[in-house]
Amino acid sequence: MSNVDVKWTQTDTSSDVYVIYSDGAIFENIRNRFSVMSTVRGEYNLVMIRANPSDAGLYVCDELNQTHSARTILSQYYLTVPGETYVSFFTL
Numbered sequence: 001m002s003n004v005d006v007k008w009t010q011t012d013t014s015s016d017v018y019v020i021y022s023d024g025a026i027f028e029n030i031r032n033r034f035s036v037m038s039t040v041r042g043e044y045n046l047v048m049i050r051a052n053p054s055d056a057g058l059y060v061c062d063e064l065n066q067t068h069s070a071r072t073i074l075s076q077y078y079l080t081v082p083g084e085t086y087v088s089f090f091t092l
Contacts, residue, residue: 005063005064005066006021006024006044006061006062006063006074007019007021007022007061007062007063007071008020008021008022008036008044008046008059008060008061009059009060009062010055010057010058010059011057011058011060012054012056012057013056013057020034020046020059021034021036021044021046032049033048033049033050034046034047034048034049035047035049044061044074046059046061051079051081052081053081053082054081055079055081056079056080056081057078057079058076058077058078058079059076059077059078059079060073060075060076061073061074061075061076062074
């Protein structure tokens with residue numbers, strides 16, 4: 001299949017769905033944090049840089065089945081990103 005038919009989406013913890021990769025490209029506003037790497041023909045590995053708590057959620061890679069005009073899930077992963085807690089002490 002061509003990469004035009006492959007799509008990566010994220011469903012966040014509030015059930016909002018975001019398209020990350022579609023039509024062979026990462027969406028412009030997140031290109032500095034995400035990329036898709038392919039070491040084998042037909043593989044589309046999603047790579048994330050600097051994960052933060054808002055990146056938590058379900059990531060799904062699917063492709064368009066030309067015969068049935070439906071999408072077939074290739075892989076899915078649930079990402080948990082623990083937050084960091086900062087404690088500041090002030091003296092008066």
